[in-house]
Amino acid sequence: MTEKKQKDTKKASSQSKPCMSNQDRGKAVLDDEEESEDPPTEQIRCLTLHSQNSPKLGESFSWKRYRLWKQDRYHRSARLERQLKSLEDRIDKQLKRFQAQYSRAKNPTRPKDVAELLMPKSSPPLELATLSWLGDWRPSSILGLFSSLIRSSPTLASSLSHAGATQKAISQLIHDLRIEEAVIDEEMMEIQANCILRIPFAIANEKPNGSTLDQVNSELKKVHRLIVKAQNFRTNALETVVKKILCQSDAAEFLVAFDGIQETVHQFSKDYKMRKGPVTVPLISGSEIVGVDSGYSLCKFL
Amino acid sequence: MIRSLSRKKPTGRRRFRDYYAIWIDTLKTIHLPILRHHMSCATSTSSPNLLSAHVEILHHHFKSYYHNLDLAASTDVSQILIPVDHRNAMELPFLWLGDLHPYLFTNLLRSYLLQHDDSFSLQEPENEDEEYDYQEQQEQEIEEEDEDEIEVGESCEFLKKQWPLMNAWKIQSRKLTTRIDQIERGLRLMVPALMNRARRAQAGFVQKVGSGEVSPAAAAAEMEEEMVGIVMDANRLRKDVISEIVSVTTVYQAALFLEGLAQFLVGIRDGKLLQEFKSCKSTLN
Numbered sequence: 001m002t003e004k005k006q007k008d009t010k011k012a013s014s015q016s017k018p019c020m021s022n023q024d025r026g027k028a029v030l031d032d033e034e035e036s037e038d039p040p041t042e043q044i045r046c047l048t049l050h051s052q053n054s055p056k057l058g059e060s061f062s063w064k065r066y067r068l069w070k071q072d073r074y075h076r077s078a079r080l081e082r083q084l085k086s087l088e089d090r091i092d093k094q095l096k097r098f099q100a101q102y103s104r105a106k107n108p109t110r111p112k113d114v115a116e117l118l119m120p121k122s123s124p125p126l127e128l129a130t131l132s133w134l135g136d137w138r139p140s141s142i143l144g145l146f147s148s149l150i151r152s153s154p155t156l157a158s159s160l161s162h163a164g165a166t167q168k169a170i171s172q173l174i175h176d177l178r179i180e181e182a183v184i185d186e187e188m189m190e191i192q193a194n195c196i197l198r199i200p201f202a203i204a205n206e207k208p209n210g211s212t213l214d215q216v217n218s219e220l221k222k223v224h225r226l227i228v229k230a231q232n233f234r235t236n237a238l239e240t241v242v243k244k245i246l247c248q249s250d251a252a253e254f255l256v257a258f259d260g261i262q263e264t265v266h267q268f269s270k271d272y273k274m275r276k277g278p279v280t281v282p283l284i285s286g287s288e289i290v291g292v293d294s295g296y297s298l299c300k301f302l
Numbered sequence: 303m304i305r306s307l308s309r310k311k312p313t314g315r316r317r318f319r320d321y322y323a324i325w326i327d328t329l330k331t332i333h334l335p336i337l338r339h340h341m342s343c344a345t346s347t348s349s350p351n352l353l354s355a356h357v358e359i360l361h362h363h364f365k366s367y368y369h370n371l372d373l374a375a376s377t378d379v380s381q382i383l384i385p386v387d388h389r390n391a392m393e394l395p396f397l398w399l400g401d402l403h404p405y406l407f408t409n410l411l412r413s414y415l416l417q418h419d420d421s422f423s424l425q426e427p428e429n430e431d432e433e434y435d436y437q438e439q440q441e442q443e444i445e446e447e448d449e450d451e452i453e454v455g456e457s458c459e460f461l462k463k464q465w466p467l468m469n470a471w472k473i474q475s476r477k478l479t480t481r482i483d484q485i486e487r488g489l490r491l492m493v494p495a496l497m498n499r500a501r502r503a504q505a506g507f508v509q510k511v512g513s514g515e516v517s518p519a520a521a522a523a524e525m526e527e528e529m530v531g532i533v534m535d536a537n538r539l540r541k542d543v544i545s546e547i548v549s550v551t552t553v554y555q556a557a558l559f560l561e562g563l564a565q566f567l568v569g570i571r572d573g574k575l576l577q578e579f580k581s582c583k584s585t586l587n
Binding site: 105106108109110111112114115116118119121124125126128129130131133138140141144145146147148149151152178181185189191192193194195196197199201212213216217219220221223224228257261264265268269272276278279280281282283284 | 317395397504525566578
């Protein structure tokens with residue numbers, strides 16, 4: 001039995017020999033393509049390699065055609081290389097644009113600019129409500145978007161060499177970023193919960209406004225520091241995805257999707273704002289309704 | 303202003319921005335001065351009952367605001383979460399889910415208790431004022447700021463009896479502290495839960511849009527619904543904490559608490575201060 005098997009395999013291997021040689025030829029061509037970026041002096045070696053295997057046609061004709069083909073190939077690969085370089089440049093440019101947006105707080109910021117950094121007027125409220133945290137994307141959401149893109153886009157997933165491991169690493173990153181976000185939230189909450197004690201409005205009438213303003217500004221300074229922190233996390237999250245995890249073409253795909261979602265959300269939020277107009281309440285407000293419960297006790301006193 | 307409140311427009315609705323401006327103005331020009339009058343009135347015309355009534359009125363004013371905030375949130379929650387229309391640049395950074403942070407209320411209350419603890423042990427006021435009839439004093443209310451001007455008290459016992467407002471934070475302070483502890487414990491559970499809900503709603507939105515499950519508009523509609531719930535729960539929390547504080551404190555404590563709260567809301571919208579704030583050229587970094 002075992003001998004028979006061995007024979008069979010021998011047969012199979014001998015049958016597959018021509019295939020192997022074909023593959024070898026293909027490999028040679030592949031190697032050749034990889035070398036295409038090398039200077040044309042290499043041509044001669046490649047030529048001899050190929051001429052051996054090429055069908056016997058007029059030698060000069062084949063030589064000419066091959067030279068043309070080789071030149072064409074060289075130009076094409078050079079163009080591809082330029083395109084790759086320009087893609088890289090474009091990715092860098094786009095990334096820089098985001099970095100600039102995320103580092104606005106590092107520019108000289110006046111006290112009144114803090115509100116604008118937190119809730120930029122250029123973004124409609126719905127856009128900010130759905131996406132923003134301290135003025136722009138949540139860092140964990142950037143990675144969250146990436147993670148959901150991998151799951152939905154097979155091309156992006158397959159291009160990642162270790163999709164499973166990457167997915168795991170991203171989950172860990174999201175987890176870590178959420179902790180950082182929670183720390184900032186905690187600090188922000190401390191400011192919001194104690195502003196009433198730190199800003200002495202109660203004595204604003206007696207003291208010159210200067211001191212009250214100083215207190216306001218000192219609180220806003222703390223808020224500003226948190227905004228800068230948040231922006232750093234945001235920039236790092238985006239850089240991690242674009243520069244560290246993804247290859248060039250996938251990074252481009254991600255940036256297109258990232259920008260696309262922002263644009264879509266911005267657009268429909270704008271439409272929404274136009275449609276809704278400023279928020280209103282009924283003129284005969286609920287105060288009368290609320291008044292019922294306290295009204296009774298009020299009657300007793302008055 | 304009351305007239306403008308009762309005047310009915312044919313549309314039946316008004317901009318929340320206008321509502322809030324009127325609400326603040328009513329607080330500033332009517333409720334706060336009346337409350338202060340009853341707190342500081344040296345003549346015996348005012349009684350604890352009257353003060354209590356005004357505390358109730360002011361409390362009601364706050365309740366009606368939160369009721370309207372809920373109504374506005376159910377109309378368009380995004381404009382309540384991002385209240386750039388009705389809040390100024392000085393207020394915005396200090397807001398949490400569209401309004402004051404619930405911790406702010408308990409912190410304000412705690413500050414009165416602490417303040418009193420310090421001032422009580424450090425400086426024992428002396429009574430040099432003899433024109434007061436002790437019987438009258440039992441009923442009168444003194445504004446907290448007057449503490450320095452009117453020097454009173456031969457002993458702690460005397461103060462407890464005679465100066466209910468001034469001594470407001472010593473009375474029942476242990477019972478009150480226990481209750482604040484309870485409220486704070488509750489808040490420490492509920493506030494992070496609300497923050498988590500808000501974060502999860504945002505993460506869910508990005509996930510749905512990113513994976514192409516639903517259109518961004520549909521995802522936003524879903525998220526809006528969740529956000530309305532979050533804002534309403536936050537409002538309920540704020541409203542409940544205020545109500546709880548008013549109910550567990552004495553009338554004098556409640557009066558001081560509401561006065562402090564109202565003064566903060568009015569102060570942060572002060573026109574002159576806001577003007578200075580807007581023209582402030584110094585940078586924060």
